[in-house]
Amino acid sequence: MRIRISHVMIDALDPDALAPFWAELLGVEVATRVDEGRFVFLSAAEGAPAIGLQRVPERKETKNRVHVDLEVEDLDAAVTWVRSHGGSRVADHRLGDFHWRVMADPEGNEFCLVPASGG
Numbered sequence: 726m727r728i729r730i731s732h733v734m735i736d737a738l739d740p741d742a743l744a745p746f747w748a749e750l751l752g753v754e755v756a757t758r759v760d761e762g763r764f765v766f767l768s769a770a771e772g773a774p775a776i777g778l779q780r781v782p783e784r785k786e787t788k789n790r791v792h793v794d795l796e797v798e799d800l801d802a803a804v805t806w807v808r809s810h811g812g813s814r815v816a817d818h819r820l821g822d823f824h825w826r827v828m829a830d831p832e833g834n835e836f837c838l839v840p841a842s843g844g
Contacts, residue, residue: 730774732766733793735834736785740765740778746810746830747776750795785833794837800826803838 737743744755744765753776756768762780769775776793797803804814804826811831818825825839 732775732777733791734777734779735830736781737778737832737834738781738784739832740780743778743830743832746812747778749810750807751776789835792835792837794825794839796841797838798841800838800840804828807838 735743735747741758741762744767748755748767751767751770753768753770755765756775757766758764759766764777764779766777767775795803807828807830808814813829815827815829815835818827825837827835827837829835
């Protein structure tokens, strides 16, 4: 049996409004809107599953149970981009030489920025 990840779905109050943030961050396009914008799907970056956004009635209130880690060449530049586009910095973490930053999109969905060098 072959199983692969098709999409990573992100809950959103307004998928249409949040989709440009994720599309620009990932360097992809908004590919499809379904059910009058209830679902918005982004094209997949090479070698990665596609991101989808789905409308939900409630705001995010606690930590995500699943999140994406995004590898970046320049951690500080990525943090600046996220913040200038309505996102926020949540926390920094370090394990020995390995570190990452927890960020949140404009609706509070968390994701991690990880330096390409791993440290």
